[in-house]
Each structure stands twice: as structure tokens, then as C-alpha cells.
Amino acid sequence: MLSDKELKDYKDYGYLAPIDVLSLEEAEEIKKEIEHIEKKWPNELVGLGRNNVHYISPVFDKVCHNSKILDAVESIIGKDILVGGTTLFIKDPDKKGFVSWHQDAKYIGFEPYNWVTAWLAITDANEENGCMRMWSGSHKEKIKDHKDTYNENNLLTRGQTVQNVPIEKTTPIVLKAGQLSLHHPMIVHGSGPNKSNERRIGFVIQSYIGTNVDQVLGKIFVQQARGKDTFKYHKHTKRPFELMNKNDMMVKNKANEELSKIFYKDAQRIGKY
Ligand SMILES: O=C(O)CCC(=O)C(=O)O
Numbered sequence: 001m002l003s004d005k006e007l008k009d010y011k012d013y014g015y016l017a018p019i020d021v022l023s024l025e026e027a028e029e030i031k032k033e034i035e036h037i038e039k040k041w042p043n044e045l046v047g048l049g050r051n052n053v054h055y056i057s058p059v060f061d062k063v064c065h066n067s068k069i070l071d072a073v074e075s076i077i078g079k080d081i082l083v084g085g086t087t088l089f090i091k092d093p094d095k096k097g098f099v100s101w102h103q104d105a106k107y108i109g110f111e112p113y114n115w116v117t118a119w120l121a122i123t124d125a126n127e128e129n130g131c132m133r134m135w136s137g138s139h140k141e142k143i144k145d146h147k148d149t150y151n152e153n154n155l156l157t158r159g160q161t162v163q164n165v166p167i168e169k170t171t172p173i174v175l176k177a178g179q180l181s182l183h184h185p186m187i188v189h190g191s192g193p194n195k196s197n198e199r200r201i202g203f204v205i206q207s208y209i210g211t212n213v214d215q216v217l218g219k220i221f222v223q224q225a226r227g228k229d230t231f232k233y234h235k236h237t238k239r240p241f242e243l244m245n246k247n248d249m250m251v252k253n254k255a256n257e258e259l260s261k262i263f264y265k266d267a268q269r270i271g272k273y
Helices: 004-013 024-040 058-064 067-077 246-263
Strands: 015-020 081-083 086-091 099-103 115-121 132-135 170-172 179-183 188-191 200-210 221-226
Touching: 004 015, 004 067, 015 067, 024 058, 024 200, 058 200, 058 221, 067 081, 067 115, 067 179, 067 200, 067 221, 132 179, 221 246
Parallel strands: none
Antiparallel strands: 015 179, 081 200, 081 221, 086 200, 099 188, 115 179, 115 200, 132 170, 132 188
């Protein structure tokens, strides 16, 4: 569980990091799983497919149910916890991918805001390779206007961007492979391009939601991570027992189709992800 000080920091700043979760070897195993999937099924993790890989890979599924992560999450959202979805944010060194300043709550459709996003570093994440930056305290303000830019190198669906963010008030979230950060639905955050020679990989549980959280923009599938779901807002799915099982792949594809409808609700066009 988080200490009182950690919980206070999360409430004051809108994020908490670093939290030690996996060993270097465990993080490396996950990186190898990504490379294996990419080699054998080159289309599986691209575009919309970067979402919900935990449905088709027991390695990723295990991360979502990791007790160290869940202990921290429970301190924030309570004991009845669902996995509401996951996303792989990979920044290749030869590309210019970045993430514009945004608030997750803007388009994600989870209400009330009893949810938290967990970002697990599969490789080191630092200022050189484009770690996230958080605008400390911005979660206490309202939802800000976002401009949909559809910039080609933006890793967000619509390139949604909060403008005029004071960079000097943002903090880099530097993590070692295996460490985690947690962030609040309302915090303004983003990340720059990868200027190193190695990949930067984050596996993001986006998000852990309390069972009292509904999806107001569409439908999602969930897994029970802890406690009991008495609200029954969402369809529960089974956990995968092997990599790329046909039924699990169907679940992933269906979940991503629904997710796309949520992310692009009322959008002018559909982006790459
Ligand atoms: O991986 C990144 O750089 C950004 C991820 C992000 O925006 C998020 O997890 O909410």
C-alpha cells in the first residue's frame, strides 16, 4: 500500500513516481515478448493493435494483475478494481514520435474519475529518450480545451493538444526499466521525441478503474483485478492462458473496435491509432 506521504504527494501533484515493481530481468522478458510478437505477427501491435495486448499475451496479463501495482492502485481508488484497458507506447529511435500535452479524462469516457493510469517502464525512460513530463498540480483545474491536430508524429489518436503549457512547471518522470508511475485522470502531461539510439517502451494500464466507474462514451471489456464488481457496468473477459489464442484475439479486436469508437467520438476523422 502507499504510505500517507505517497498518497498525499499523489493528491497534491497528480502523479507518483518512481514505484519499484519489476526486476530488470522481468522487464527484459516483457521486451522480448514484444519483439517475439512483432517478429511472428508483424501487424499485431501496430496502429489500433497497440491497445489491449494483455488480452492475447499472458506475459502482459500478468503485469496487469501484479500485486505491487494493485496495492498502490488500491490506495488510490479502493479495493474493487478493474483493468479497463492497456496501451503500448513505443518510441522507436529513428522516428519522431511524441505525445502532445493532454489530459486523459478529456476523451477516455470513464466517469466518475475514480481511476488511475499506471505507466510501466519496459526500458529506461529519461529526458533523452522522451519520458513523460507532468504538469504538477494541473489535475486540480478543469478539463482544458484540446485542439485536435492530427500531427503525423503524434502518438495520440487525434493529436489532441492543450496549448500554452508552461514547460518550466512540468517535471520529467525518469524511470528505470521495471519502475512505474501513476497519474491522475486530469493531469496535463505529454512527452517529447526519442533522441537516443534505443527504443523507449512504456506499457500503460489505461486505466485501472473502480467498479463504480462507467464508460459514458461507449463500451469496454474489463478484467477483475481485485475485489468484487457489484455495479456490473462492463462485460468481463477471461484471462489469456496462451499467446495469440484465436478466441482471445477476437476479444482483443472487438475491444479495440469499441475503443476506437470511444476515442474518435465526434472526431473529424480517424487517426492512425
Ligand atoms: O508514453 C508516453 O510518452 C505518454 C503516455 C500517456 O500519455 C499516458 O500514459 O497517458
